[in-house]
Amino acid sequence: MEKHKVLIRRCETYDPDRIAAIVREGMEELGVIPEGKVLLKPNVVMAHPEIFPHAFTRKEFLDGVLSAVRSKAGAMKELAVGERSGITVPTRFNFKMAGYLPVLRKHRARIYYFDEVRQVPVELKQEGRLRDLIFVPRPVRECDFLINLPKFKAHPWTRLTLSLKNFIGLQDDRHRLIDHTSFLEHKIADLQEVIQPRFIAIDAITAGQKMMLTPTPFAMGAIVMGTNSCAVDTVGCHMVRVDPQDLIHLKMASERGFGPLNLEEIEVGGDFPLEAVQEKTRDFQFCLERVDEYFPPGGNLTCTVGTFPESHSRDYCWGGCPGALQEAVHILRGFDPQVEQKMKKIRYVVGKVEGPLYLEPHERVIFAGDCTSWEGNLDGEKVKIEPGYRSPAAVDARQTGSNDMLLKIGSALWDCFENRKAPYVHMKGCTLSVAEHVNYLSSLGRVKNPNFDPRLAIPASWAYWQMRASRALNRLFG
Ligand code: SF4
Numbered sequence: 001m002e003k004h005k006v007l008i009r010r011c012e013t014y015d016p017d018r019i020a021a022i023v024r025e026g027m028e029e030l031g032v033i034p035e036g037k038v039l040l041k042p043n044v045v046m047a048h049p050e051i052f053p054h055a056f057t058r059k060e061f062l063d064g065v066l067s068a069v070r071s072k073a074g075a076m077k078e079l080a081v082g083e084r085s086g087i088t089v090p091t092r093f094n095f096k097m098a099g100y101l102p103v104l105r106k107h108r109a110r111i112y113y114f115d116e117v118r119q120v121p122v123e124l125k126q127e128g129r130l131r132d133l134i135f136v137p138r139p140v141r142e143c144d145f146l147i148n149l150p151k152f153k154a155h156p157w158t159r160l161t162l163s164l165k166n167f168i169g170l171q172d173d174r175h176r177l178i179d180h181t182s183f184l185e186h187k188i189a190d191l192q193e194v195i196q197p198r199f200i201a202i203d204a205i206t207a208g209q210k211m212m213l214t215p216t217p218f219a220m221g222a223i224v225m226g227t228n229s230c231a232v233d234t235v236g237c238h239m240v241r242v243d244p245q246d247l248i249h250l251k252m253a254s255e256r257g258f259g260p261l262n263l264e265e266i267e268v269g270g271d272f273p274l275e276a277v278q279e280k281t282r283d284f285q286f287c288l289e290r291v292d293e294y295f296p297p298g299g300n301l302t303c304t305v306g307t308f309p310e311s312h313s314r315d316y317c318w319g320g321c322p323g324a325l326q327e328a329v330h331i332l333r334g335f336d337p338q339v340e341q342k343m344k345k346i347r348y349v350v351g352k353v354e355g356p357l358y359l360e361p362h363e364r365v366i367f368a369g370d371c372t373s374w375e376g377n378l379d380g381e382k383v384k385i386e387p388g389y390r391s392p393a394a395v396d397a398r399q400t401g402s403n404d405m406l407l408k409i410g411s412a413l414w415d416c417f418e419n420r421k422a423p424y425v426h427m428k429g430c431t432l433s434v435a436e437h438v439n440y441l442s443s444l445g446r447v448k449n450p451n452f453d454p455r456l457a458i459p460a461s462w463a464y465w466q467m468r469a470s471r472a473l474n475r476l477f478g
Contacts (some may be wrong), residue, residue, distance in 0.1 A: 004231035004260055005030060007270035008239070008277060011205050012221040019064025019223065020071075023201055026225035027072045029269070032199045035074035036144025039112070040065065041197075043151040043166050045086040046213050047098035051334055051455065054208050054217045057151045059099040061203040061223075065149060066107040082112030082139050084169050084176065086213065087435040088405040091115050092470075093463035112139040115172045116470040121398070124193050126256050130186040133397050135175040136194050148197035148229065152222075152236065153208035153215050154286045157184060157323040161212055162236040163200045163229035164249050167191040173403035179392055180431045182310050184319025188249035192229065192258050200232045201225045204239075210287035213434065214330040218284055222272055230259025231266045238263060239277045240284045291322040291348065300343045300445070301329065306351030309371050309389050320431045321350055321369040328437030335450050343445030349374060352387065364444055365424035369432055378423040385426055403433070405464055409451055412439035 007029060009022045027033075042057035062081065069079065081104060085094040091113040095101060104111055114137040121133050122141065140146070150166040158165055165188055168176065179187040202224040208215025222239070226232035230253055237244040244250055244261050254261035268274055287294075291303040303325070308317045316322065325348060332339045345363035353374045357365065367374060371389040376382075412427075416439075419425045427440055435451075442449035450456060 003265055003267040004226065004228045005267045005269060006224065006226040006231050006235040008235065008268065008272040008274065009223045009225070009270045010221055010272045011223045012219075014058050014060035014205055016060045016063040016067065019061055020067035022223050023065050023068035023225065024071060026201065026223070027068060027199065030199070030225065030227050032227065033072060033074045034069050034145045034147065034199070035076055037078040037142060038069060038073065038076055038080065038145045038147065039139060039143035040069070040081045040109070040147045040149055041166065041169065042081065042083055042149040043161070043169060044083045044091065044094045044098055044100070045169060046089065047085075047094040048455070049097065049099075051450075052097075052213060054206060054215045055151070055153075055213050056094070056098050057149050057203045058205070059103050061205065062100060062149065063103045063106070065147070065201055066103065066109060069147065070107060077144075078110060079107065080110040080112055080139065080143075082114055082137065084114035084137070084172050086169070087433060088173050088403055088408060089435075089460055090405070090463040090467040092467055093460045096459065096463070112137065113467065113470070114140075114170065116467055117474055119172055119175065122194050124190055126193050128189075128252070128256055129193070130179060130183055130190050130392055131397060134190055134194060135172075135397060136170050137172065140170055140195060143195070146195050146197045148200045150200070150202050151208060152202050152204035152220060152224070153212055154210055154240075154284070155212045156210070156287045156326050157319045158188070158249060159242060159247055159286065159288060160233075160236060160240070162202060162233040163197065164188055164192060164233050164253055167194075170194070174400040175397060177403060177431055177433060178395060178397055178400060181320040182308060182313035182317045183392055185248040185252060189252035189256060192253050192256070196258070197229060199225070199227055200229060202232065202236065207284070209285040211327055211330045213327050214334050216285065218281070220277070220281060222277060228259040230254050230261060234261055234263060234266060235268055235274070238274055240281045241278055287326070290316055291325055291350075294326060295329075295348075300340055300345050301348065301441075302346075303348045303350070304353055304357060306349075306353035306372070308351050309387075310391070317351070317371070321437075324432055324434045324437050325368070327434045328441055331434070331438055331450055332441060332447065335448055335453065339447050343441070343447045346441065346445055366440060366444065367424060367426040370428060370430040372426070381423075383424065388428065389430055405435070408433070408435055409439055412436055413443060416440060416443035
């Protein structure tokens with residue numbers, strides 16, 4: 001059986017010409033000829049030159065790949081770039097902040113903001129799937145040639161985000177948070193059935209460590225290319241000495257027949273030997289700590305973690321609310337490194353918790369998520385938090401809430417205002433987004449809410465209304 005080929009090429013700087021030359025050579029070696037409707041999917045989960053400088057596929061990388069695609073394409077009907085950013089912020093805001101717009105104009109590439117276009121259902125049939133139906137943007141369904149352009153990053157929920165995980169950015173807000181729970185890995189595997197990329201080029205020039213929204217940069221100096229997501233992700237795992245078996249969505253996707261999980265089944269080429277990469281990434285850092293360990297006792301933010309409803313993940317909900325809390329705190333730290341010293345005392349309670357919470361004076365409680373339950377006394381009053389968790393089988397992907405950015409901010413602030421004298425709030429939802437955590441933490445902790453920072457608030461609000469208008473037009477005529 002012919003082996004899948006994955007190339008690791010050295011590239012130390014974000015020089016678009018150098019990137020174009022490397023990607024062109026890679027496409028030639030892998031026999032890649034884009035044709036028909038070609039859609040590039042970068043990772044732009046969040047972008048801002050000062051606040052989120054390392055979270056996204058860089059514009060110079062996109063520039064280089066677009067040059068290579070233009071020069072190697074066959075009969076191309078359309079060249080487009082599409083994405084849905086994270087934490088409910090309009091994608092058009094992030095494309096602007098990432099510096100994509102001049103690059104896309106230069107290459108005459110069409111833009112698809114996946115939060116503005118029509119979403120279409122796709123029936124899933126594969127053995128082991130979580131759902132029978134999944135929604136994706138119409139341009140994804142209609143494209144002939146998908147090129148995946150992930151950013152090489154560690155991830156606090158899934159360990160790494162490479163080619164397979166980049167598909168989470170296909171879905172709009174209505175559908176993205178469904179199963180973004182302890183079923184996140186299943187969801188990533190499900191998404192692979194919608195479409196398979198025909199070419200993958202990972203921006204690993206500056207990789208990201210620890211977090212996905214606010215990663216610590218790591219000069220990896222590499223571009224990874226291939227034509228099979230499992231093969232590319234397997235090599236990506238070895239580049240930072242992660243056992244591919246521990247990347248659960250990779251294991252699941254491989255078991256469903258999407259590609260290899262063993263290095264023996266992959267031919268690794270290029271001018272950057274795997275051993276040399278491993279030597280370079282010896283100190284590459286991850287963040288896979290539970291929140292009750294990550295936020296130590298004695299701080300102003302502490303966590304009590306109970307048990308969780310699903311049998312495959314009773315002791316923790318990787319993929320759900322706890323990881324969103326970590327990302328939210330990292331965002332707050334980005335705005336004020338002393339934020340945890342300045343905030344009012346908060347206890348974050350998640351899961352089914354039994355017994356007293358042993359709060360400190362003036363410590364307030366956030367009960368987080370629909371799976372959370374607790375019963376006891378707070379400030380001398382009897383409190384009972386009832387669980388409202390529904391398993392995936394009880395959640396209909398066709399009946400989803402909007403997860404609108406302004407609604408989320410408004411409802412969180414109103415909830416905190418209404419409960420300003422109460423010893424606790426219950427954040428309802430499954431899953432709770434990073435954005436909701438930011439709003440609740442800043443409000444209850446009485447620290448600055450990044451949503452009101454003028455660097456974000458003004459351009460993001462403008463982008464929000466543009467997004468709403470464009471979405472309305474696409475509903476009518478799209
Ligand atoms: S509500 Fe509970 S089960 Fe749902 S994502 Fe949050 S922690 Fe996980």
